[in-house]
Amino acid sequence: MAFYSSMSQFLFPLIWCSILICLSSGFPTSESSVSPSKAEQDFDMFQQWMVEHGRVYQDSEESKTRFQILQRNLKYITVTNPKRSNSSGAYRLGLNKFADMSPEEFKRVYLHPLEVPTTIAPGTSRSGHTQQNNSCENAPSSMDWRQKRVVTPVKNQKKCGSCWAFAAIESVNAIRTGELVRLSEQELVDCDLTDHDCSGGLPVKAFKWVVQNGGLSKEDDYPYVREKGYCKAEKQSVVKINGYEGVEQTDDALLCAIANHPITVGLDATPLRFYQGGIIDGENCPMGTQPNHAVLIVGYDSKDGKDYWIVKNSWGEDWGMNGYFMIQRNSNAPNGVCSINTAASYPTI
Numbered sequence: 001m002a003f004y005s006s007m008s009q010f011l012f013p014l015i016w017c018s019i020l021i022c023l024s025s026g027f028p029t030s031e032s033s034v035s036p037s038k039a040e041q042d043f044d045m046f047q048q049w050m051v052e053h054g055r056v057y058q059d060s061e062e063s064k065t066r067f068q069i070l071q072r073n074l075k076y077i078t079v080t081n082p083k084r085s086n087s088s089g090a091y092r093l094g095l096n097k098f099a100d101m102s103p104e105e106f107k108r109v110y111l112h113p114l115e116v117p118t119t120i121a122p123g124t125s126r127s128g129h130t131q132q133n134n135s136c137e138n139a140p141s142s143m144d145w146r147q148k149r150v151v152t153p154v155k156n157q158k159k160c161g162s163c164w165a166f167a168a169i170e171s172v173n174a175i176r177t178g179e180l181v182r183l184s185e186q187e188l189v190d191c192d193l194t195d196h197d198c199s200g201g202l203p204v205k206a207f208k209w210v211v212q213n214g215g216l217s218k219e220d221d222y223p224y225v226r227e228k229g230y231c232k233a234e235k236q237s238v239v240k241i242n243g244y245e246g247v248e249q250t251d252d253a254l255l256c257a258i259a260n261h262p263i264t265v266g267l268d269a270t271p272l273r274f275y276q277g278g279i280i281d282g283e284n285c286p287m288g289t290q291p292n293h294a295v296l297i298v299g300y301d302s303k304d305g306k307d308y309w310i311v312k313n314s315w316g317e318d319w320g321m322n323g324y325f326m327i328q329r330n331s332n333a334p335n336g337v338c339s340i341n342t343a344a345s346y347p348t349i
Contacts, residue, residue, distance in 0.1 A: 042071055053097045066100040073099050077274055084278075091278030091326075096319055098273050106273055110315075111292040112161045112200025114266040114343055136252070139259035144299035144310055150174035151262065151298050152182050154323025156316035158226040162189050163294040164201035166314040168346045169216060171262040171298070173239045176349040181239055184222035191231035198228060203264040203294050207244035207347045215240040240349070247344035251329050251336065254309075254344060255300060262298045262312075266291030266343035267327075267336075272313070275320050279308045280327040282337035291339050300329060309340065 046067050049055070057063045077093045084090040098106055145151050150171045157163055165185035174180040188195070192209040195201025210216050215237025222232065247257045257263050268289035271280055299310035308326040317323040328337045335341045 042074070043067065046070055049095065049099060055100065069102050070095070070099045072102075073274070084283075091280045092276045093274040094276035096274060096276070097316075098319075103273075107270070107292075109159050110161060110163075111269055112196075114164070114200070114202060114291040114294060136256040136259060139255060142299070142301040143259060144301070145171060145258075145262050146298055146310075148175075150180060151296075151312065152180060154312060154317045155185070155224070155314050157185070157314045158316075160189070160198035160226040161196075161200045162198055162226075163314050164195055164203050165189055165192075165206055166294070166296070167203045167206055168262050168264045168296055169207070169210065169239060169241060171296070172241075172347050172349055175261050182219040183239055184217040184219045184224070186219075186224045186229070187217050187222045187231075187233055189227075190229050191233045198226070202343070203266075204244055204246070204343075204345045207241060207345070210237075210241055210347070211243060213237065241347040243348040244345055245348055247346070249335055249341040249344070251331075251341065254297065254329070254336075254341060257344070257346065258297055258300060258309075261346060262296050263344050263346045264294060264296055265340055265345075266294050267340040268338040269293035269295075271338065272320070272325060275325050277321050278326065279303065279306055280325065280337060281306075282328065282331060282333060285338040289339050291342050294343070297340075298324075311340075 049070065055066075057066060074095060077095065081093055084092065101109070151174075152170050155166060157166065162185055165188040170181060170183050173183075188201075188206050188209065189197045191213070192201070192206055194205045194209065213233055216239050217234055217237050221234075221238075247253050247263060254263065254265075268285055269292055270289075271282075271285050272293070295314070296312040297309050298312050301308060301310065306328060307330040309329050311325050311327060313320060313323055313325060315323065327340055331337050333339075
């Protein structure tokens with residue numbers, strides 16, 4: 001072991017030196033836009049980023065490719081951030097764990113089109129039971145369900161397009177029963193054949209499967225493995241729902257629903273890739289874009305005169321604001337900023 005350790009200490013600098021030489025030789029000599037000193041600084045940062053995020057690449061060629069992608073992403077971030085508003089609430093971008101992924105690769109792994117559900121019209125119920133109305137009569141000026149301890153810690157779907165399985169069942173169950181239980185997304189990935197496991201899905205279809213299955217298992221009993229496996233669904237599942245409801249595609253309707261419990265929504269998550277903090281205002285999100293990611297709205301508030309939703313993501317606590325982001329509400333966009341008002345739903349218990 002000592003021999004291999006000493007050899008790795010000797011070879012590691014040589015490998016990186018060869019990569020740096022290879023990278024430097026690939027820069028155009030007729031242009032001075034990237035000087036050798038700038039390349040060295042970028043490469044030092046790349047090495048630090050690799051250590052921070054635990055990246056190990058197959059060979060020097062892959063390292064070169066990933067380094068060049070990171071350089072392009074860094075340029076995009078440094079050009080984009082100064083264009084933001086100077087207000088304290090303006091959203092910021094930063095290098096994160098997705099920095100070595102191209103836009104096309106990120107889209108292929110994490111963003112899958114969400115069809116607006118046709119099996120449930122907004123504002124109607126599929127429970128067969130009379131549910132509590134989402135009344136706004138006593139809606140507070142701000143709400144954060146995390147403070148009421150009905151929101152589980154942020155999870156990480158990893159390189160599996162299973163965002164549709166990270167829905168509102170945990171929170172609604174906690175509000176109704178007083179017990180916060182971490183539920184199994186993997187059971188849905190493995191067993192819900194109406195959705196498409198790691199290639200995308202729709203939360204209301206997941207709700208329907210849970211109703212038909214008679215409930216959902218605990219995460220501890222059916223842990224997440226980030227890929228489809230053999231279905232081991234249990235009819236004696238710990239948390240049951242009796243239906244699901246849609247929410248009208250307006251800010252007022254969403255606020256009325258969220259005043260009573262968190263809700264699952266779809267949105268165009270393209271601007272979220274390098275999100276670091278602040279309120280997303282839709283500047284990089286054209287109106288009418290199709291939702292490609294499912295998230296959980298857990299509250300709402302206002303800052304510097306701008307209203308926003310508090311949203312829980314499923315990309316881990318090392319992304320965004322400890323796994324959360326803020327996005328503007330009460331905007332002029334017909335479907336909300338980044339179409340966040342579409343595909344809104346929640347389970348009923």
